[in-house]
Amino acid sequence: MQASSVNVSLSSAELAAWRGMLRLHAALVRDLDAELRAGHDLSLHEYEVLLTLAEAPEGRMRMSDLAAAIVLSQSGLTRLVDRLVRDGSLARTRCEVDRRGLNADLTDAGRRRYLEARVTHLAGVRSRFLDRFDEAEIVLLGGFWERVVPGATAE
Amino acid sequence: MQASSVNVSLSSAELAAWRGMLRLHAALVRDLDAELRAGHDLSLHEYEVLLTLAEAPEGRMRMSDLAAAIVLSQSGLTRLVDRLVRDGSLARTRCEVDRRGLNADLTDAGRRRYLEARVTHLAGVRSRFLDRFDEAEIVLLGGFWERVVPGATAE
DNA sequence: CAGGGATACTTGCGGGAACAAGCTAACTAA
């Protein structure tokens, strides 16, 4: 649009691309979180932990890997796992090969809880987000994210 | 990819499109927020308020409109504005036409604060996000967001 | 021109998240 010496301003297209994502994300996450809490007494972060573990080999993962996977601080994850252990969805086990480490283990109850919530949640994601795009656009979006944060779409 | 009776699962492309955005957003917001705090003692939410007001006619906006614009609860905005009033960036004024209402007014100090932070922030948004896309892709993204949440890209 | 209901904002309260400090276990080097 116009380039000042430090190109400090955003074109209206850039603004739409950036701020649009911020607002979309905020609104979407707010709704989906409320939906999960109402239907399954689970926050979106808690759901993501269950999901991530359900997809991990043996339903088990190191605390630090889990924190990185859902983009949460270590201390945040400690307490989140505390809550899920308290309600029986997770168990903590020592890591055999490195005894400083702890694993978060998905229990059978936790897996059931995940599978129940999953139906609600995926329907919500579809209706609010994925349904707005055709298949080619979905592929395009995934490629975009991968380009910005390599590994963002990996498990 | 495969359609069960309720089509409950996500294809890997859908997963990449959805979870990729979640992770990208979380990582990006975390970095940008930290950058603003470190450089300008301003949270990302606070910055967004200053930005939104700076673009509003007369640097003034009703509390509820502001809350909607940055996707924050009313009570959250009340306290956020409290903080910005306390440090002199904003002032509260009664709304003349509806005396239940309050305006948040950007002060001169607030506008200076915004302009300072803006340089840092836009550089961060560019280098972490916008630079990964060419112009056509930027336009595409803006259109996507508009499609999901109409008004998402409007001021 | 009341009186009931809606609207705009604030306040009380509780929960979740990050940062920094602490603790244990593991590596490294002499």
Add this chain to the structure above:
DNA sequence: TTAGTTAGCTTGTTCCCGCAAGTATCCCTG
């Protein structure tokens, strides 16, 4: 083998946010 450093989690503290309840103003209907 033992001191020093690093890595992995947890705990103490503080901040920010959302929900529900409270207060003030406006609107509408009779």
